[in-house]
Amino acid sequence: MKNRSVKVDCLTRVEGEGGLEIKIKGDKVTDIQFNIFEPPRFFEAFLHGRLFTEAPDITARICGICPIAYQMSSAHAMEMACGVKVEGPLRDLRRLVYCGEWIESHALHVYMLHAPDFLGYDDAISMAKDHPDLVKQGLKLKKIGNELMILLGGREIHPINICVGGFFKVPTPKELQKMAEPLKWALKASLETVKFVSALEFPEFEQDYEFVSVNHDREYPINEGRVISNKGIDIVVTDFLEIFEEQQVKHSTSLHAVVKDRGAYHVGPLARYNLNFDKLTPLAQKAAVEAGLGRQCNNPFKSIIARAVELVFACEEALRIIDNYQMPEKPYLDVPPKAGIGHGATEAPRGLLYHKYEIDNDGVIKAARIIAPTSQNQKVIENDLAAFVPLNLDLPHDTLTWKCEQAVRNYDPCISCSCHFLKLNIEQE
Amino acid sequence: MAKAKKPKLAVWKFASCSGCQLSLLDCEDELLAIAETLEIAYFPKASSAVKKGPYDLSLVEGSITTPHDAHRIHEVRKVSKTLVTIGACATAGGIQALRNFKDVKDFISTVYVSPQFIQVLDKSTPIADHVFVDFELRGCPIDKHQLLEVVNAFLNKRKPIVPPYSVCMECKRRGIICVMVAYGTPCLGPVTQTGCGALCPSYHRGCYGCFGPQEKSNTSSLAKWWKTLNVSEDNLVRAFRGFNAWADSFRKESEVHEK
Ligand code: SF4
Numbered sequence: 001m002k003n004r005s006v007k008v009d010c011l012t013r014v015e016g017e018g019g020l021e022i023k024i025k026g027d028k029v030t031d032i033q034f035n036i037f038e039p040p041r042f043f044e045a046f047l048h049g050r051l052f053t054e055a056p057d058i059t060a061r062i063c064g065i066c067p068i069a070y071q072m073s074s075a076h077a078m079e080m081a082c083g084v085k086v087e088g089p090l091r092d093l094r095r096l097v098y099c100g101e102w103i104e105s106h107a108l109h110v111y112m113l114h115a116p117d118f119l120g121y122d123d124a125i126s127m128a129k130d131h132p133d134l135v136k137q138g139l140k141l142k143k144i145g146n147e148l149m150i151l152l153g154g155r156e157i158h159p160i161n162i163c164v165g166g167f168f169k170v171p172t173p174k175e176l177q178k179m180a181e182p183l184k185w186a187l188k189a190s191l192e193t194v195k196f197v198s199a200l201e202f203p204e205f206e207q208d209y210e211f212v213s214v215n216h217d218r219e220y221p222i223n224e225g226r227v228i229s230n231k232g233i234d235i236v237v238t239d240f241l242e243i244f245e246e247q248q249v250k251h252s253t254s255l256h257a258v259v260k261d262r263g264a265y266h267v268g269p270l271a272r273y274n275l276n277f278d279k280l281t282p283l284a285q286k287a288a289v290e291a292g293l294g295r296q297c298n299n300p301f302k303s304i305i306a307r308a309v310e311l312v313f314a315c316e317e318a319l320r321i322i323d324n325y326q327m328p329e330k331p332y333l334d335v336p337p338k339a340g341i342g343h344g345a346t347e348a349p350r351g352l353l354y355h356k357y358e359i360d361n362d363g364v365i366k367a368a369r370i371i372a373p374t375s376q377n378q379k380v381i382e383n384d385l386a387a388f389v390p391l392n393l394d395l396p397h398d399t400l401t402w403k404c405e406q407a408v409r410n411y412d413p414c415i416s417c418s419c420h421f422l423k424l425n426i427e428q429e
Numbered sequence: 430m431a432k433a434k435k436p437k438l439a440v441w442k443f444a445s446c447s448g449c450q451l452s453l454l455d456c457e458d459e460l461l462a463i464a465e466t467l468e469i470a471y472f473p474k475a476s477s478a479v480k481k482g483p484y485d486l487s488l489v490e491g492s493i494t495t496p497h498d499a500h501r502i503h504e505v506r507k508v509s510k511t512l513v514t515i516g517a518c519a520t521a522g523g524i525q526a527l528r529n530f531k532d533v534k535d536f537i538s539t540v541y542v543s544p545q546f547i548q549v550l551d552k553s554t555p556i557a558d559h560v561f562v563d564f565e566l567r568g569c570p571i572d573k574h575q576l577l578e579v580v581n582a583f584l585n586k587r588k589p590i591v592p593p594y595s596v597c598m599e600c601k602r603r604g605i606i607c608v609m610v611a612y613g614t615p616c617l618g619p620v621t622q623t624g625c626g627a628l629c630p631s632y633h634r635g636c637y638g639c640f641g642p643q644e645k646s647n648t649s650s651l652a653k654w655w656k657t658l659n660v661s662e663d664n665l666v667r668a669f670r671g672f673n674a675w676a677d678s679f680r681k682e683s684e685v686h687e688k
């Protein structure tokens with residue numbers, strides 16, 4: 001029997017540096033390595049000794065694509081440690097800026113990183129030659145997400161206006177209203193996006209996943225709620241490390257997170273969708289149903305549809321917040337430091353992002369723990385490949401390689417995030 | 430093709446968050462036009478097409494933190510006619526340079542569960558410590574308008590126009606109220622190079638130095654001023670040890686306040 005291997009030295013159209021190696025013997029996959037060779041940057045290590053108020057800006061630098069997620073998970077964790085809860089318009093504004101990040105990141109992934117896989121292009125720029133309007137629509141959508149982040153955060157990458165307790169400065173209702181028109185356009189464009197992606201061709205491929213996401217009793221999850229799964233997990237965020245753990249893997253500079261004693265789980269748009277369908281707006285639900293996504297979807301290639309449905313949701317949610325906005329008296333709540341432990345779990349565009357901190361009475365960080373979406377999805381990605389490859393061995397080598405890359409990109413992996421950490425030999429210069 | 434060849438652009442990543450290269454994709458209005466004038470020959474984050482070098486313009490993001498990368502940057506230099514570093518990681522070592530101040534052994538024993546196969550250097554260093562750099566663009570992240578200016582300047586074979594003055598000066602030019610004078614908020618604006626348009630003060634926040642030290646910045650006089658605002662020595666150390674901690678003047682000032 002023939003031996004084969006699928007090897008991708010440098011995965012493209014993903015954020016960060018990763019590679020892929022699959023060894024095949026006859027019709028069996030003998031080894032799969034989704035390699036991450038991003039140099040580790042040791043965030044948890046140097047957070048130690050920093051002030052609790054610095055965590056949002058420092059952790060934002062783990063990932064330039066989802067800085068809001070880092071700022072939000074850390075701010076919420078610090079507020080929990082200090083016994084402060086942000087409510088009312090400040091809470092809404094946080095949701096709003098997060099919607100901006102979802103719109104920006106989802107539009108980037110759907111149009112520029114993932115759609116070229118389905119349509120057979122190397123990138124969005126070559127795709128633009130044949131489909132100029134499509135790419136322009138994607139870019140405009142992305143830009144509107146960015147504008148929302150700029151308005152509330154000061155800039156789109158590593159916003160400067162987010163702090164523990166709220167914001168440094170909040171917009172006037174009039175300033176927010178300026179976003180209403182663009183968002184109305186974005187909503188229409190998002191509905192078209194759902195139509196467009198639903199017409200793509202999807203490999204027949206379903207897996208029995210454990211989906212995990214934040215869950216809130218009234219709203220589609222973004223910033224706050226319990227952590228649940230379709231296989232019985234239903235916990236408060238403070239119990240996160242009771243249920244989940246990270247395992248060290250040799251071939252990667254990243255850790256794999258698993259459900260203790262059970263194994264891989266799946267986070268991200270598809271998980272959120274499957275676990276929180278009833279919290280979507282009626283319009284987003286309708287768009288999903290019309291797109292044939294179904295109440296439950298186990299095909300990871302269709303995550304692109306879930307992402308598009310979330311674009312619809314994020315635009316509507318942003319419009320709702322803008323319409324109801326009343327300017328708070330103060331842009332932030334005072335958060336005096338208090339010795340304690342705080343946890344934060346929020347929904348980054350690519351899935352649940354967990355932070356835990358221990359701080360002392362002066363607000364100095366004693367310990368930090370961060371579990372990023374891609375370390376949680378990494379095992380699922382490898383499992384998907386292990387199941388997908390044997391079914392597709394008759395494909396020509398190039399096509400198989402292409403499809404494997406596409407299967408990785410289903411998860412919008414953010415590789416810088418997944419290796420935020422540790423464990424290595426340090427060599428003296 | 431009979432047409433004159435387009436210059437080739439390459440985008441490289443070392444230890445970083447990808448935010449600076451994302452700035453290029455964030456030029457939503459200009460991106461397609463850029464692709465008209467430059468051939469995007471190597472940009473793995475955005476494209477699967479990988480064209481061979483040499484490249485006319487290389488944008489380099491990230492700092493050097495591993496022996497492998499210390500070698501790779503030389504390869505990148507070899508295939509690049511012009512090499513521009515983008516962002517605080519590439520120009521100053523970035524936030525990950527905070528490890529440069531720790532005793533490596535302590536560091537390992539406090540954090541690392543077990544030794545691993547990955548080889549890591551004990552310091553995170555800027556690209557210019559390793560190879561010749563044609564131009565450095567500052568910021569964590571860089572400003573996308575400045576990035577466009579760099580690309581434009583390159584296409585027109587001139588030097589990029591990037592203002593050399595401080596964030597503080599920028600506030601005065603833009604008529605932004607001084608947060609130190611008005612609210613007693615500590616601000617690194619007087620010693621930080623502009624490029625952001627004095628963003629933080631315009632949001633009533635003190636500058637935290639993400640564009641790095643302005644040339645000839647007087648950090649010690651600023652530190653004295655901060656002390657009158659009751660900023661502790663510890664917090665002075667923290668302030669200078671941010672996203673540009675390994676930049677010379679910030680590093681030295683932080684050491685002054687470290688016991
Ligand atoms: S300089 Fe800042 S924004 Fe740029 S890559 Fe480094 S951490 Fe990211």
Ligand code: SF4
Nearest residue numbers: 625629636637638639
């Ligand atoms: S004011 Fe300072 S910290 Fe803020 S964006 Fe500008 S350089 Fe960066």
